[in-house]
Amino acid sequence: MVLRQLNPKPDENGVDGKKSAVLHRDLGYGFLPLAEGEGNYLVLENGRRIFDASGGAAVGCIGWGNERVARAVMRQMLAIPYCSTVFYTTKVQEELCRYLVDSTNGNMSRAYLVNSGSEAMEAAVKLARQYFLELSPAQDQRTRFISRRQSYHGITLGALAVGGHEYRRAKFEPLLMKNVSRVSPCNTFRGKKAGETDEAYVARLVEELDAEFQAVGPETVCAFVAEPVVGAALGCVPSVPGYFKAVQTVCRKYGALLILDEVMCGMGRTGTLHAWEQEGVVPDIQTIGKALGGGYQPVAGVLVNRRVIDVLEGGSSVFVHGHTYQGHPAGCAAALEVQRIIQEENLLANVQAMGDLLSRRLQERLGDRPNVGNIRGRGLFWGIEFVADKEKLEPFPSDDHVGLAICERGLTAEYGISVYPGAGSADGIRGDHIIISPAFNVRSEEIEWIVDAIGRVVDDFFATAT
Numbered sequence: 001m002v003l004r005q006l007n008p009k010p011d012e013n014g015v016d017g018k019k020s021a022v023l024h025r026d027l028g029y030g031f032l033p034l035a036e037g038e039g040n041y042l043v044l045e046n047g048r049r050i051f052d053a054s055g056g057a058a059v060g061c062i063g064w065g066n067e068r069v070a071r072a073v074m075r076q077m078l079a080i081p082y083c084s085t086v087f088y089t090t091k092v093q094e095e096l097c098r099y100l101v102d103s104t105n106g107n108m109s110r111a112y113l114v115n116s117g118s119e120a121m122e123a124a125v126k127l128a129r130q131y132f133l134e135l136s137p138a139q140d141q142r143t144r145f146i147s148r149r150q151s152y153h154g155i156t157l158g159a160l161a162v163g164g165h166e167y168r169r170a171k172f173e174p175l176l177m178k179n180v181s182r183v184s185p186c187n188t189f190r191g192k193k194a195g196e197t198d199e200a201y202v203a204r205l206v207e208e209l210d211a212e213f214q215a216v217g218p219e220t221v222c223a224f225v226a227e228p229v230v231g232a233a234l235g236c237v238p239s240v241p242g243y244f245k246a247v248q249t250v251c252r253k254y255g256a257l258l259i260l261d262e263v264m265c266g267m268g269r270t271g272t273l274h275a276w277e278q279e280g281v282v283p284d285i286q287t288i289g290k291a292l293g294g295g296y297q298p299v300a301g302v303l304v305n306r307r308v309i310d311v312l313e314g315g316s317s318v319f320v321h322g323h324t325y326q327g328h329p330a331g332c333a334a335a336l337e338v339q340r341i342i343q344e345e346n347l348l349a350n351v352q353a354m355g356d357l358l359s360r361r362l363q364e365r366l367g368d369r370p371n372v373g374n375i376r377g378r379g380l381f382w383g384i385e386f387v388a389d390k391e392k393l394e395p396f397p398s399d400d401h402v403g404l405a406i407c408e409r410g411l412t413a414e415y416g417i418s419v420y421p422g423a424g425s426a427d428g429i430r431g432d433h434i435i436i437s438p439a440f441n442v443r444s445e446e447i448e449w450i451v452d453a454i455g456r457v458v459d460d461f462f463a464t465a466t
């Protein structure tokens with residue numbers, strides 16, 4: 001089947017990717033020209049409104065057009081728009097890092113601010129390596145990382161190397177560092193055997209991880225890297241209870257660090273500020289991104305556990321890393337204001353309540369559909385995985401781009417809803433999904449509308465796909 005319905009539509013004054021001067025991610029595609037954001041709506045140049053049910057890639061968390069955030073950024077830009085971090089700091093950077101560190105109940109002791117999730121992951125990887133060098137010269141042999149298949153940790157070479165997204169890695173494989181190996185993700189839909197208990201599943205995964213440490217030499221491993229709830233690579237897949245505790249025990253046993261990538265699932269998206277709060281573990285290093293600044297400025301970060309910082313402080317006390325734009329004042333101002341709004345409006349409670357409603361209503365509306373394989377998620381982070389055959393859990397062929405095509409259908413004037421596409425890719429396993437991740441201030445009537453719109457999109461799509 002050929003399912004993609006390439007934009008632009010002539011009536012939308014679409015931007016033809018073929019003629020554009022922008023090196024768009026797909027040169028042959030047509031793009032919808034976005035003019036404004038109003039609350040949870042995106043407004044195109046021609047005035048058509050689209051409900052943003054995913055905040056882009058789970059970035060938007062307080063909606064669009066928030067004047068308070070815009071004013072905070074503006075004030076900061078007029079005060080000082082840039083801070084060279086060799087000699088200077090800014091009040092806004094100090095305040096944001098204090099807020100982030102304090103939000104971890106004393107577990108994390110420093111925060112490092114960058115501009116993207118990929119940069120945060122690069123810093124996390126280097127920090128892990130430097131930690132061992134500072135710990136003892138004998139730890140110099142720790143150069144390896146273990147991560148999980150069907151994972152995504154960013155697009156720059158280091159972050160891409162740590163991740164397991166085969167499609168995004170394939171062309172650059174020869175450029176990627178080779179000191180990374182991967183184990184199975186915790187994915188009940190595709191990985192858990194029929195009749196297997198959660199405990200037995202965790203035991204099996206942990207055995208695999210332990211065996212991987214043994215295979216590569218436990219004394220060579222810097223860190224195990226994972227997302228608490230897998231976003232782009234799998235489509236909002238949480239782990240079963242006890243998984244992360246068991247994984248951390250293995251890491252501790254071999255003296256390796258636990259790096260949790262919360263770029264997509266963190267900063268409130270799953271109902272607690274940090275997704276690890278629901279896992280009963282505290283990571284050694286944590287990355288954050290998207291919902292930190294809610295899309296108002298490019299801002300991401302790394303939170304570093306006291307245990308790691310103590311070693312650094314007792315050693316060289318210099319993290320050998322840095323970016324021209326790290327700790328950017330405008331990014332800090334946006335993030336601080338977004339986080340204040342989340343706190344003042346008690347939005348995490350809303351994420352939990354609306355998340356429960358969204359999960360319930362999605363199951364009721366689409367759970368029994370023959371091409372809906374699985375609906376899973378946490379908080380306001382929900383994925384629907386599509387299957388060609390529900391009994392065999394057979395995915396659609398990759399070239400059909402089912403996830404993408406469903407999202408495109410949603411964008412048309414008939415439905416007017418924006419959700420985020422994705423497809424798992426590893427070891428030949430695919431699984432098209434869409435991600436539904438509305439803003440933290442979404443209201444119950446909007447949830448009802450989202451579910452109705454997605455229900456119509458999915459039903460119409462599979463009724464007409466040829």
Ligand code: PLP
Nearest residue numbers: 116117118152153154231263264
């Ligand atoms: N880590 C995770 C879990 C992500 O989902 C992403 C982006 O989607 C990244 C890292 C990379 O972040 P960025 O695209 O901001 O570089």
